[in-house]
Amino acid sequence: MSGAVIIRRCASAEEAAIVCALLNDAGIPASLENWHHAMIDWGALQALGGVGVLVPAGQFDDARRAIIEYAESAEDRLSAEFPKLEDYPLKPKRLRYYILLAYYTGLAYLPLIVIPALIAGGLRVSADAKIYGFDWSLIPLHFNWIDWLALALAQIFAAAYFLVPLSVFVFLARRFLNQRARQKQSA
Numbered sequence: 130m131s132g133a134v135i136i137r138r139c140a141s142a143e144e145a146a147i148v149c150a151l152l153n154d155a156g157i158p159a160s161l162e163n164w165h166h167a168m169i170d171w172g173a174l175q176a177l178g179g180v181g182v183l184v185p186a187g188q189f190d191d192a193r194r195a196i197i198e199y200a201e202s203a204e205d206r207l208s209a210e211f212p213k214l215e216d217y218p219l220k221p222k223r224l225r226y227y228i229l230l231a232y233y234t235g236l237a238y239l240p241l242i243v244i245p246a247l248i249a250g251g252l253r254v255s256a257d258a259k260i261y262g263f264d265w266s267l268i269p270l271h272f273n274w275i276d277w278l279a280l281a282l283a284q285i286f287a288a289a290y291f292l293v294p295l296s297v298f299v300f301l302a303r304r305f306l307n308q309r310a311r312q313k314q315s316a
Contacts, residue, residue, distance in 0.1 A: 133183040135162065136192045142167035145180035148196065155195040157188050226299075233291050239284055246277075 136152070136159070139145035145161050152159035162181035167174050174180065184192040231237040258264075 132186040133160070134186045134189055135181040136184045136189060137182045137196065138179040139182065140175070140179050142174070142180055145182055148182045151199055152182070152184060152192050152195060155192075157184055157192045157195060159184050159192070230292070230295065233295060236284070236288055242280065242284075 137145075137148055139148060142161075142164065145164070145167070149159045149161055160183045162183055163174065163177050164180060166177055167180050228237075254263075
């Protein structure tokens with residue numbers, strides 16, 4: 130596509146695909162920049178400036194108008210297609226938030242470390258119990274608590290390293306979204 134200009138930069142590949150499909154549906158040839166990066170390494174997408182939607186330079190104004198008209202008519206089209214949408218407000222799906230939080234902080238990996246260590250220690254206790262007989266006093270010998278403490282502290286520090294920026298981001302996003310919802314209700 131020679132003479133192509135970026136009409137919009139999108140934060141996600143999905144958003145860019147929707148904008149590209151909208152423009153193609155309006156008869157404006159559009160393509161995506163950084164699409165392959167978005168599909169392979171979505172973590173680096175923000176560093177690359179997102180996914181750019183490219184249109185021919187001669188059709189830039191038409192593409193801009195098509196996007197604006199589509200955005201302005203979105204609420205009317207949604208209310209016509211889904212009339213009861215406002216009657217049932219969506220509840221936030223907190224399970225996804227907690228799963229992502231556990232994944233990004235590394236807490237999801239803690240059971241993968243702790244459970245095998247417990248099994249290994251239990252097997253050592255079981256093997257010694259066959260030889261010497263079972264005694265509760267043998268258990269601490271096979272579980273070195275200093276190693277467990279070091280592991281737990283390392284995990285907590287790693288979690289805090291990711292948890293603090295993530296929590297700030299979630300707090301700010303919720304604050305801005307609530308402000309946007311109040312502005313929309315007052316309008």
